[in-house]
Amino acid sequence: MATSHNIDNKRYQGLIISIALFLSLIGALLAFTFYTSSLLERNTALIDQTNKVANNAQAVIKDLFDLDASYGEDTNSPHIQRVLERLEQNTAEITSSIAAIEQGGTITDTEGRSYDLPRLDSDAQANMATANEQWKALEPKIQAYLKDADNVMVPSADELTQAVEQAKTSSLLINDSLDNLTDDVFNTAEREASTIRLIQAIGVFAIFAYFLIFVFFFVRRLRETDAEALAARRETQEIMQTVNTGLFLLDKDLNIGQQHSRALNDIIGEDRLAGENFTNVLRGRISDKDLKTTQQFIDQLYNPRVKEKLVDSLNPLHKVMLHNNSGNKATNNRYLDFKFSRVYDNKDIARILVNVNDVSDAVYLEQRLEKERSQNDMQIEMLTTILNVNPKIINEFIDNTQMHIEKMNNILKNPGSSQYELEAKLKAIYREMHSLKGEASALKLHSFTKIASDAEDKLHALQNQGQLSGNDFLQLAVHLDDLLSLSNTIATLGERINRAAPASAKPATTQTSAVLNESIVKSGVSKAAVTEGMTSNPLVDNMSIAGEADDDRLSFYQAFAKDIAARQGKQVQLKSDTLTQVAIPAQLEKPIKEISIQLLRNAVVHGIEKPSVRYATGKNAVGTIDLEVQDNGSSIILTVQDDGQGIDYERIRTKLSTDGRFSVEEASQLSQSELLTHLFSSGFSTKERADEDGGRGVGLDIIKAQVEEYNGELNVNSELGQMTRFVITLPKA
Structure with missing residues (x-):
């Protein structure tokens, strides 16, 4: 930008110089006019001064004649005094004026204005010298008379007579000399005035000519500039009309x-x-x-x-x-x-x-690619789960998912308009959704978990809404449809892999590889990743061996507990000596699994402390959870015990009062049994913030509902700072 500024200065440099020169010419002409006006004024003052000297000389001669004619009159009379005063004044003025004219001095008029008189030329000086010579002959005689003119004791007739006689001689010469001087000054002024008019005419003509030339070149330059600006504007408009941004x-x-x-x-x-x-x-x-x-x-x-x-x-x-x-x-x-x-x-x-x-097209493309990437990641996740989990567990998950979705769908279809019925529907859907999320989280199916968590957020918002209506449940249909779609996708992938698996315990056949390759291409995962997964997990080679189901179930629970602990910043170790030894009846497999998942999550989230807290209380940094299953002949007994912080009943009291369920006084009067009842109620949790693993108050509510559904018993034992034990007894019949 600085360069452009310099270019503009150079561009207008000629114009600036031309204007400056034009103003200089006008200034010079004005200065010359002022000078000549002053010169003419001085010549005029000189003419006036010579006329004044001539008039004063005539007045002096007249006064001398008057005094001579009135001689003998009383010198103190007003007439004599007035004439004497005027004679003395005119004499002094003539003397000073002649001196000023000869020397080119300064004079002051009657109004107090001063004028500088010009120097006289040779002819004027000669005339002035003649007048001065005659005045010098007359002036002393006048002064001799004026010396004693008003003194009656001293006779002054002789002095007056001499002054009168000299005046007769000198007055004519003085007047002639001053007339000649006036003519000389007038002629000089006339010549100077002619010269001044000529110079002024030449100056005005030069300025006018220069102005015409300046206007001509300025207009031409202005036209060129306008043409350049117009061309630049046209180019700019063409760019602005053509550019796509x-x-x-x-x-x-x-x-x-x-x-x-x-x-x-x-x-x-x-x-x-x-x-x-x-x-x-x-x-x-x-x-x-x-x-x-x-x-x-x-x-x-x-x-x-x-x-x-x-x-x-x-x-x-x-x-x-x-x-x-x-x-x-x-x-x-x-x-x-x-x-x-x-x-x-x-x-x-x-x-x-x-x-x-x-950038709409680019953004929509990015969104489409992101959606496809998410779908690919989801398929990779599903493939990884299928390849790393026993098929029996996968099939159980698919069956349970469809069962949970069917239950929620039936709950939504059931009529109900009262607040009690709507709240009951909300709690039932909440339990089913939470159970489904638990199983999906245990299998590391984060796509399922994400959809279920979003649905839980909406259910939680409805739970806190207060007044419910049937339309509030319509938004859940989208989540159910997404969950069912994901379940069908897993089932389809599982069926294709099962169809591709050989009957004998041999490595995957070419047919299996082809199916996996097709899935790999569709989901965007590399062959090396799938091959590595297949090598590290003997599922494909041993898919038909059902004897490993119990061992896989224990590994399933252990991995589930460790995943939750990792997200919560904790360390846990799950132990079980009886899970693989007890045969669970088919009708109790689902509730036992669902209750186990909820109790394990509860133990990790609410029971086990973080390593730093455990160190401070003298515990091992790794928390221990025991999961045991017993068969007493008539019932299956499930026990889940952790060595964590135990149940803090005072914290339950505080949370009940904070949530507004009870006043502080009412909460302080609740027994431990009553506090446990509220701990198992829907929507209550001591966790401050909800996340994927807990905090919405649904897990223990699911356990309570399952125990009631199967006519079982639920016992809780806890020691603050030491442990918590849940004992679930479910009858076989």
């Missing part, structure tokens, strides 16, 4: 400049943008938060102390969705990418250049 300038007040690219109207979706305020254009089309952030962002761009590259990373309008507010439903919302650049004038930030691109 939106270009415009923003000032400090966020006003859009008058010039912008034609594509900007189509990109923004507005007919008029020039001069409009940028915030008004965006208001209602992006969120208020993004709008406020945009204003702050542009303010920082105008801050010279903030680096442009640094603030660019904070751009709130990077791939932002611009909502359609035109009322035209055919026009979809679009994604726009705004890029801001500073425009400098020297070192000052003059404007902000904004470049807008419609």
Whole structure:
């Protein structure tokens, strides 16, 4: 920008010099006019002064004759005194005037104005010398008379007679000399005036001619400049008409400049943008938060102390969705990418250049790719689960999932309009969804877990909503459909792998490899990853061996507990000496598994402390959970015990009062048995924040419901800071 500024200075340098020269000519002419006016004024003053000397000389002679004729009159009479005073005054003025005229001195008129008299030329000096000579002959005689003119004791007739006689002789010569002097000065002034008029005429003509030349060249230069500007504007308009991106300038007040690219109207979706305020254009089309952030962002761009590259990373309008507010439903919302650049004038930030691109296609493509990537990741996750988990457990999960979904679907179909019925439906759906999430989390099916967690969030919001209606449950249908779709996908993949598996315990056949390769291609996972998974897990080679189911179930529970502990920042070890030794009746396999999952999660989340806490209390950093199954002939007894912090009944009291279920006084009067009852109630949890593993108050509610459904018994024993033991007894009959 500095270079451009210098170019502009050079471009106008000739114009500046021409104007300066033109003003100099006018100034010189004005100065000469002032000088000649002063000169003429001085000549005029000289003529006036010579006339004054001549008039004074005539007055002196007249007064002398008057005094001579009135001689003998009383000298104190007013007449004599007035004549004597005038004679003395005129004599002094003539003397001083002659001296000033001869020397070119300064005179002062009767109004107090001073004038400098010009020097006399030779002819004028000769005339002045003659007049001065005659005055010097007359003036002493006048002074001799005036010396004693008013003294009656001293006779002055002789002095008066001598002055009169001399005046008769000198007056004519003085008048002739002064007339000649006046003529000389007038002629000189006339010559000077002619010269001045000639010089002024020449100067005015020169200035006028120079002005015409200046206007001619200036107009020509102006036309050239206008032509260049017009060409530049035409090129700019052609660029603005042709460019496919939106270009415009923003000032400090966020006003859009008058010039912008034609594509900007189509990109923004507005007919008029020039001069409009940028915030008004965006208001209602992006969120208020993004709008406020945009204003702050542009303010920082105008801050010279903030680096442009640094603030660019904070751009709130990077791939932002611009909502359609035109009322035209055919026009979809679009994604726009705004890029801001500073425009400098020297070192000052003059404007902000904004470049807008419609990136809707790119964003939609990214979203589609992300969706496909998520689907591929989900399929990889499912393949990994199928390849690393006993088929019996997978089939149980699929059956249980479909059963849970069918139950929730039936619950939704059941009629109910009262608040009690709606709350009962909500609790029942909540339990089924939580059970489903538990099994999916145990199998590391995070896609299932994510959908179930989202559904739980909505169920939890409904639980805290207070007043329920039948329409509140409609939003759950989408989650059920997604869960069923994922379950069918796992079932399909499992069936294809089972069909491809050989009957004997041999390595995978070519047919199995082909099916896996097809799944690999569809899901985007590398062959090496699947091969590694197949090598580390003997599922494919030993798929038909059912004797490993119990061992796999123990490994399943152990992996489940460790996964939860890792997410909670804890360390656990699950032990069981009887799980693989007791044959669980088929009708109790599902409740035993579901209760075990909920109790294990509860033990890790609420029971086992973090390593630092356990160290502080003298415990081993790794918490221990014992899961035992016993058969007493008539019942199956499930025991889950942890060496954690135990049940804090006081914390339950505090949470009950904090949640508003009881007052502080009422909560303080509850017994431990009553506190345990509320601990197993739906929606109650001592965990401060809900996450994937707990905090919504559903796990213990599921256990209670399962025990009641199978006519079992539930016993809880706990020692604060030491352990918690859950004993579940389910009858076989």
